[in-house]
Amino acid sequence: MSARAWSPPPLIANPWLRRGLALAAAAYLLAAVSSIEVNWERVREGLDRGAAFVASFARPDFVSRWGDIHEGIVESLSMTFAATAIGIALALPVGLGAARNLAPAPVYALCRGVIALSRTFQEIIVAILFVAMFGFGPLAGVATLAFATIGFIAKLLAEDIEDIDPAQVEAIRATGATWPQILVYGVAPQVMPRMVGLSVYRLDINFRESAVIGIVGAGGIGATLNTAFDRYEFDTAAAIILVIIAIVMGSEYLSSVVRRRLQ
Amino acid sequence: MQVSADDLLVLEGLSKRYPTGDRALRDVSLRLPAGQVTMLIGPSGAGKSTLIRCVNRLVEPTAGRVLLRGEDVARLPASGLRRARRRMGMIFQEYALVERLTVMENVLSGRLGYLDFWRSTLRRYPADDIAAAFALLERVGLGGFADKRADALSGGQRQRVGIARALIQSPEILLVDEPTASLDPKTSRQIMRLICELCAEKGLAAIVNIHDVALAKMFAQRIVGLRAGEIVFDGPPADLGPDILTRIYGEEDWTAARETDEDDADERPEDPLRLAEARA
Structure with a gap:
């Protein structure tokens, strides 16, 4: 006797809607990441200040x-x-x-x-x-x-x-x-x-x-x-x-x- | 309907239509003499609970009169209604005790209608009330339970507290809503016996809603059958034969149910309909 396969029903029944939503989410994520502008110069300065701040925690006054x-x-x-x-x-x-x-x-x-x-x-x-x-x-x-x-x-x-x-x-x-x-x-x-x-x-x-x-x-x-x-x-x-x-x-x-x- | 002097409670043309459109009671008229224990039977949804709640207006009747010693409870303003409620003790299906209060506080809450706000809030009950509460707890078999919390008690014990709370009101009538529906068969009989004994001792009338026909026949002085909001039977328990049960509950093999009643009375299901189903 062959075993019957079972998988839980998908959250969204319509396959077109389901795949469409997944595609849209991926496209949005790509667009969002590519629009971020990072000024590495400022990140480095900020990290220095942050280090000074963290260091002061070691000797709170x-x-x-x-x-x-x-x-x-x-x-x-x-x-x-x-x-x-x-x-x-x-x-x-x-x-x-x-x-x-x-x-x-x-x-x-x-x-x-x-x-x-x-x-x-x-x-x-x-x-x-x-x-x-x-x-x-x-x-x-x-x-x-x-x-x-x-x-x-x-x-x-x-x-x-x-x-x-x-x-x-x-x-x-x-x-x-x-x-x-x-x-x-x-x-x-x-x-x-x-x-x-x-x-x-x-x-x-x-x-x-x-x-x-x-x-x-x-x-x-x-x-x-x-x-x-x-x-x-x-x-x-x-x-x-x-x-x-x-x-x-x-x-x-x-x-x-x-x-x-x-x- | 002529109201006579020894009628304690008279219902005249009592009707209730819920906002949903359900007509729970249709033109119900009933007279109860003082000291009589009447059991109200009928299928679920027949209007039994609505009927007793219309008497003390926990449910507002749509039409009709509720005469308690000649005074129409249905027309009373709020303060008059509260005074009328003091004269009607109520006992509930799931006991309806205030779970987090002690047994004593639950019993004494039956005196709230006689007490002003501050005295009741500070639990400064008159000595007479406290003495009466202890005596009632003793009478219902719960001496020594006064300071236990209500949610620490068993079902049968809780219903005894419920009985004491109703009686400390010094009522003239008890309104009893399915007192045994959540209890086992033996405890059910003990509770029904206690209620009936206390009614006899104190000369109280009672309306008791009950699902268990055999239990009703055992303890009632009078049985009223309700079906779809109308009274379809009113008579002594002895008259309650298979044809009457069919009139109240609908077609069913009642003789089979009766034989089982006699065979093993203690293991009887609450509902005759369900019993017949189980045998089928």
């Missing part, structure tokens, strides 16, 4: 600007905590309103709009806007991070609420509970562990973002780092980057521990 570094770190951390707390407090009602199974249509549309607005712009763009509004400094940074936190937390909270078991909510409603009681007894227990996990995760993200938005003038360690680069103090810059890496790794580890505990 924590000491001569320690006052600035310390101030920047403290500022970044306080920005992070303030912005996360404010952002979560504002995100809770927005997230509730953006859950299709809880909110009436107009509230749903409004809250989804807020989320979309918050998530449309990258933090740096928002930071530039807030720096223009509030001036340089940590206030603009806190506003930026809080604004970004609203979109992040509210969206994920809303999606979590939309996935809850409706039977538990129905059972609480059947007892004669009011709407706020239904939220506390029927909804909150179902979303709380994930909500705490997300908040810790967002705290972690906000610290990293606080370093980035400092570069456009929104305060914190990013501003200190930018100043170090402007003065060509690569050894101080290296020290700042190492401190940032240490804090990010530490907070990431802590947030992963917290989230694992919550499962």
Whole structure:
């Protein structure tokens, strides 16, 4: 008895379309590569500067600007905590309103709009806007991070609420509970562990973002780092980057521990 | 229909049409005296769940009246509806406990309709409620389980918590939706027996949706058959013969199913239709 051959059906059934797409992809790649202009002179210069920069990492200077570094770190951390707390407090009602199974249509549309607005712009763009509004400094940074936190937390909270078991909510409603009681007894227990996990995760993200938005003038360690680069103090810059890496790794580890505990 | 004084619950011309166009209930009228346990049988999709959910308006009826001691629940505003719901305890098919709360919190949640927001949120329940909760847990056989989380319990234990939650409302009627559909045959009987005993002890009426005809006949005082949203039978369990079952469920060899019931009652499948299929 001869074995019957089998091969999985191709992703695109039409053979002409399939071969045509493969050909088009190859042609595009060829055209794209041939259009790249490399100035080897500049590459060589850049590599030299890069080597100097990497070399300075071998001897980071924590000491001569320690006052600035310390101030920047403290500022970044306080920005992070303030912005996360404010952002979560504002995100809770927005997230509730953006859950299709809880909110009436107009509230749903409004809250989804807020989320979309918050998530449309990258933090740096928002930071530039807030720096223009509030001036340089940590206030603009806190506003930026809080604004970004609203979109992040509210969206994920809303999606979590939309996935809850409706039977538990129905059972609480059947007892004669009011709407706020239904939220506390029927909804909150179902979303709380994930909500705490997300908040810790967002705290972690906000610290990293606080370093980035400092570069456009929104305060914190990013501003200190930018100043170090402007003065060509690569050894101080290296020290700042190492401190940032240490804090990010530490907070990431802590947030992963917290989230694992919550499962 | 004339409403008499000893009718606890009267349904008049109750209809429900879902937005999809499905007519789940068509002009259903039913009167339930206080203290009577009525079992509602019928094929899947006959409208059993819709009927009991129209009583406490988890589903809004499209037309008709729901008279609880003469008061039309279907016309009540939100606050009146919440007060009416306190008088109707509900027990669910998949238990519908709040999984991450403790057994005690689940039982006490039956008192939410009597409590203001802050007291319930901070779990500051009146001492009477807490005493009643402990007594009920003891009664349903779950003494010592108060601080266990609901998701740590077995199916039968969860349904006992569900029963305690319904009873702590001090209801006048129990609305019971397929209480045994996810339980094994032995636990099913124990749960049905417990529900019926408690109804007798506390003088409660009950509407019980149930798939298992044999179990219904064993425990019901009255059986109502629903088919395609209409009542096609209403009488004592003894009247439920093969011709009536055909009227409710459709053509099937009911005598064969009945013999098996008597042979090995404990291994009976939940659905008489499926039983006959298995034998074919």
